[in-house]
Amino acid sequence: MRVTVVTFPGSNCDRDVQRAFSDKLGCHVIKAWHEDSSLAETDAVILPGGFSYGDYLRTGAMAARAQLMPAIKAFAERGGPVLGICNGFQILCEAQLLDGALLRNESLGFICEDVRVSVEADDTLWTRGLKGKEFTLPIAHGDGNYFAEEATLDALEKEGRVVLRYEARNPNGSCRRIAAISNKARNVVGLMPHPERASDELIGGTDGLLFLGGLLRGAAK
Amino acid sequence: MRFRIHVALKNGVHDPQGEAAHRVLKRNGMDAFKDVRIGKFIDVDLDASTAEEAKVLVENASKELFANTVIERYWIEELS
Numbered sequence: 382m383r384v385t386v387v388t389f390p391g392s393n394c395d396r397d398v399q400r401a402f403s404d405k406l407g408c409h410v411i412k413a414w415h416e417d418s419s420l421a422e423t424d425a426v427i428l429p430g431g432f433s434y435g436d437y438l439r440t441g442a443m444a445a446r447a448q449l450m451p452a453i454k455a456f457a458e459r460g461g462p463v464l465g466i467c468n469g470f471q472i473l474c475e476a477q478l479l480d481g482a483l484l485r486n487e488s489l490g491f492i493c494e495d496v497r498v499s500v501e502a503d504d505t506l507w508t509r510g511l512k513g514k515e516f517t518l519p520i521a522h523g524d525g526n527y528f529a530e531e532a533t534l535d536a537l538e539k540e541g542r543v544v545l546r547y548e549a550r551n552p553n554g555s556c557r558r559i560a561a562i563s564n565k566a567r568n569v570v571g572l573m574p575h576p577e578r579a580s581d582e583l584i585g586g587t588d589g590l591l592f593l594g595g596l597l598r599g600a601a602k
Numbered sequence: 603m604r605f606r607i608h609v610a611l612k613n614g615v616h617d618p619q620g621e622a623a624h625r626v627l628k629r630n631g632m633d634a635f636k637d638v639r640i641g642k643f644i645d646v647d648l649d650a651s652t653a654e655e656a657k658v659l660v661e662n663a664s665k666e667l668f669a670n671t672v673i674e675r676y677w678i679e680e681l682s
Contacts, residue, residue: 439670446667475670482673484611489618528615528673554616 382408382596385423387453389415389433389444394466394577398429401580406594415447425462425506425596426453428469430521430575440483440524441471450476462506462596463569467522470561470571478569479562480537481529483522487554491523495585497548498560498574502541505567507595516545516588518574520552525573527555527562537562545572603648603656604681609669610641644668645681653680 384402388395395412402408411421415433420426434443444450457463457478465473473479486492495517503512529537534556537543545561553573561572576589611617617639624638646663650656660678669676 438668442667442670474672480672482670484616484673485618487616487618489622526616530672554618 382406382425383411383421383423384408384596385411385413385420385426387413387415387426387428387449389431389447389472391433391435392429392431392468394430394468394575397575397577397580398427398466401577401590401593402427402596405580405590406597408596413449415444415449417449418452420449420452420456423456423461425464426456428453428463428465428472429577430467430469433468433472436524439475441468441473441475444468444472445475454478457564457569460566460568462599464507465569465571466577467520467525467573467575470573471524473569473571479564479571480533481527481556481562483524483573484526484528484554485524486522486526486552491521492525492552493521494519494552496520496550496552496560496574498545499548500544501546502544502563502567504541505544505563505570505595506599507570507592508544509595509598511591511595514591515548516574516576516592517579517586518576518588518592519578519585520574521578522553522573525553525555527553527559527573529556534559540565542567544570545574603650603653605646605648605656605660606679606681607644607646607660607664607668607676608641608679609644609664609674609676610639611673612675615673 579589
């Protein structure tokens with residue numbers, strides 16, 4: 382499996398994502414730079430977390446217009462799996478590959494803690510076979526408050542595109558406790574929690590590997 | 603030609619910054635304030651052959667980059 386991890390100026394989870402896929406899941410990792418004009422042949426593209434472009438203007442706004450983004454959009458349009466984690470989720474919303482936007486946390490503070498999330502949609506690559514499964518995953522964000530208009534939220538629910546939902550407690554004020562969504566074709570997914578930070582028993586547990594390892598489960602079918 | 607683009611969260615989109623500022627005003631006895639919404643503005647200077655052309659360019663830039671119309675609204679002011 383070949384996985385492309387994109388680094389923007391200000392990405393800071395790219396190394397963790399690379400290690401999770403290479404060391405823990407045995408994938409071949411391709412490092413892409415935001416100024417590249419094309420993608421090497423790959424089975425998935427990951428936009429990692431961080432503070433791309435220092436969160437200037439809006440989180441993800443600059444990165445969504447980076448030089449590499451047209452190639453990523455074309456890959457997504459061909460059905461290629463694209464996963465955005467935290468800042469990557471914000472970028473995918475800004476790039477209009479996903480619906481809605483991530484607003485400032487309701488508390489206004491930066492939140493860094495473990496949360497429980499449950500899998501609602503198991504028709505994405507990452508959650509296949511995991512319906513109803515609960516994960517403990519770390520969140521670390523200032524702007525994770527998922528927002529979309531009521532009609533969009535209703536459509537997400539009706540079409541089964543809410544992929545993960547915060548369990549029990551809403552950490553950041555997200556509409557309907559949404560932690561992850563997908564596009565209509567199910568190949569583009571964004572989530573606020575950090576699965577790569579839960580990929581080793583020494584730190585954070587290994588629930589994140591179940592999620593990221595969906596790439597391998599998908600290939601086995 | 604110079605323009606100022608004002609960007610603010612749409613009405614109905616929760617503005618926790620504005621609400622926090624509102625609470626501080628109230629705590630300080632400024633009860634007359636019924637609502638506080640916080641936004642930003644962006645000043646641009648550009649070359650265009652006509653004012654009309656400039657306005658179109660600023661409008662496009664606002665829509666494409668300066669504002670995320672999922673959550674924000676914007677209005678453009680011409681600066682002298």
